[in-house]
Amino acid sequence: MSTQPVLKVNGLCKKFNSALAVDHIDLELMPGECVAILGPNGAGKTTTCELLEGLIEPDQGNIEVLGMQYRSQRRAIYAHVGVQLQETHLYKKYTVRETIELFASFYPEKSNTEQLIQDMQLQRKQHTRLEHLSGGQKQRVYLACALVHSPKVLFLDEPTTGLDPQARMHLWQSIEAQKKQNVAVILTTHYMEEADKLADRVVIMDQGKVIAAGTVRELIQNHCHARAILTFQTSRTNFQLLSEQISWLRSAQVTDGFQKIQVGVIEPSEAIQTLMQCASKNNCQIEELSLRSLTLEDVFLNLTGRSLRDD
Ligand SMILES: Nc1ncnc2c1ncn2[C@@H]1O[C@H](COP(=O)(O)OP(=O)(O)O)[C@@H](O)[C@H]1O
Ligand SMILES: [Mg+2]
Numbered sequence: 041m042s043t044q045p046v047l048k049v050n051g052l053c054k055k056f057n058s059a060l061a062v063d064h065i066d067l068e069l070m071p072g073e074c075v076a077i078l079g080p081n082g083a084g085k086t087t088t089c090e091l092l093e094g095l096i097e098p099d100q101g102n103i104e105v106l107g108m109q110y111r112s113q114r115r116a117i118y119a120h121v122g123v124q125l126q127e128t129h130l131y132k133k134y135t136v137r138e139t140i141e142l143f144a145s146f147y148p149e150k151s152n153t154e155q156l157i158q159d160m161q162l163q164r165k166q167h168t169r170l171e172h173l174s175g176g177q178k179q180r181v182y183l184a185c186a187l188v189h190s191p192k193v194l195f196l197d198e199p200t201t202g203l204d205p206q207a208r209m210h211l212w213q214s215i216e217a218q219k220k221q222n223v224a225v226i227l228t229t230h231y232m233e234e235a236d237k238l239a240d241r242v243v244i245m246d247q248g249k250v251i252a253a254g255t256v257r258e259l260i261q262n263h264c265h266a267r268a269i270l271t272f273q274t275s276r277t278n279f280q281l282l283s284e285q286i287s288w289l290r291s292a293q294v295t296d297g298f299q300k301i302q303v304g305v306i307e308p309s310e311a312i313q314t315l316m317q318c319a320s321k322n323n324c325q326i327e328e329l330s331l332r333s334l335t336l337e338d339v340f341l342n343l344t345g346r347s348l349r350d351d
Contacts, residue, residue, distance in 0.1 A: 044107065045070055046193050046224045047092065052101035054087050061087040063248035065101070071192065074215070074225040076239035078232060078336060080348055084248040085228035086126050089197045092226065093123050105193060119147070122191030122223075124182050126198050132171035136162050139170060140184050147189040160184045160214055176207025183214055194218060196227045200234060212237055230348055232336035244340060251343050256336060263339045266304025270311055271330050273299050278324035285318050 047069035054062040062084045069075055077085045090096045092103060094110040094117065103110065105117045130139055140153055157166050160180040165173060170181065179199055186194060196215070200208040208231075215238055219225060229235055235242045236256050243253045252259055260267075274282070276298050283289045288311070292303035305311035308331055319326045340348045 043071060045104075046106055047226070048102075048104040049092065050102045052088070052091055052103065053099050054084075054091055054096065055099050056087075060248045062091060062098075065250055067092075067243065067250075069193070069224045069226060071224050072219055072222040073241070074219055074227060074239045076235035076242045077226065077228045077245055078230065078235045078242055078340075078348070079228075079245035080230055080346070082247075083245040085245055086197055087248075088245070089126075089195050089226065089228055093121065093195050094118075119149075119189065120192045122186035122189070122194040124186045124194075124196045124199055126201075126228075128182050130170055130181070130185070133169055135167050135169050136173070136177075136181055137166040139181055140188060143185040144188040149189055151188045151190050153188070156184050156187060159187075159217055161210065174207065176203050176210055179203060179207070179211055180214060183211070187218070192223060194223050194225045196225065198228055198230070200229070200231065208234070232340075232348060235336055242336060244336070244343065246340075246344055252339065259336065259339045260334045263342050264304075264334050265306075266334065267306050268304070268308040268334060269302055269332050269338075270305050270308070270315070271300060271302050271328070271332070272315075273301065273327040274319075274324055278319070278322075278326075281322050282315070282318055282324060285322075286314060289315075 045068045047067065049065060049067040052062055052065040053060065065088060067075070077088060079085050087096070091098050094114060106120055108117050110117060134142065137157065140156060144151055144153055157163055160183060162177070162180055162184065165177055170178060173181065183199065199215070200211050203211065212234070215225060215227070227238060241253065241255055242259060244251050244259070252263055254262065279294070279298060279301060288305065289303060292301050294301050312329070312331065316326065337348055340346070
């Protein structure tokens with residue numbers, strides 16, 4: 041039996057005034073799959089989400105959620121869609137439990153509130169008013185509210201922006217638990233670690249367009265020339281000597297007066313061996329040698345010449 045996509049999007053466009061905020065986007069999402077939309081501020085992530093959630097109308101394009109379209113089956117779609125908006129304002133005087141029960145009362149299908157409070161690790165805070173929660177705890181309440189009707193598709197717009205690393209990891213666990221229950225997730229983020237950790241596939245957006253898509257591995261392979269970045273220190277004279285003998289060193293970036301020499305390499309262990317052998321043969325001292333894997337940040341930089349983050 042073939043599994044049908046929970047979401048199918050073709051040629052989606054949205055203009056604000058004359059500017060295209062979303063420019064011909066295609067997307068497909070399977071049950072239990074998490075797709076991260078990664079991009080800098082203003083890339084069009086929130087607009088894309090709001091289109092997919094049926095909150096705003098596209099100028100062009102087609103959206104199918106579980107085989108249905110908003111124009112004819114909006115209510116039926118909403119029964120299966122969970123939404124966490126980028127900005128949410130709930131009644132701050134309500135407790136965690138009251139808030140979740142209020143949201144549950146909107147739906148005919150009663151969900152298991154106890155289980156949800158447990159899943160979101162909110163047991164100890166269930167009688168606390170929202171105004172007294174930390175940012176991370178609030179985000180978990182918002183997520184619980186998006187989950188009260190056991191949706192099949194979940195939209196999370198920058199769920200961890202502004203959270204400290206521990207609260208972020210906590211929320212990641214809750215999202216992973218949903219994936220395990222076969223919930224399909226669309227997540228927007230400008231944190232590449234988040235996309236890397238949670239997503240099966242990543243869609244990179246910039247200026248309304250999808251500029252690349254695939255697994256993290258595919259994106260790095262297809263859009264970066266190197267596999268890793270080698271960093272070390274040596275003197276100017278040593279560097280000149282080594283570059284004469286190792287051709288790939290000639291493409292290195294040198295900063296802070298040879299305190300930081302950075303070079304992309306394709307075979308990391310071979311490259312380190314070559315460098316160290318050559319250094320030893322020529323009596324060149326190498327210091328602070330380190331190696332790091334390439335990330336989605338490098339992919340974005342290679343594609344656009346800009347950094348993902350401006351904060
Ligand atoms: N309601 C709106 N009216 C006019 N322009 C908008 C509106 N919403 C978003 N935009 C513009 O559309 C572009 C994409 O915005 P947005 O989808 O919020 O990006 P992101 O979520 O990736 O930061 C931005 O240039 C933004 O200024
Ligand atoms: Mg946004």
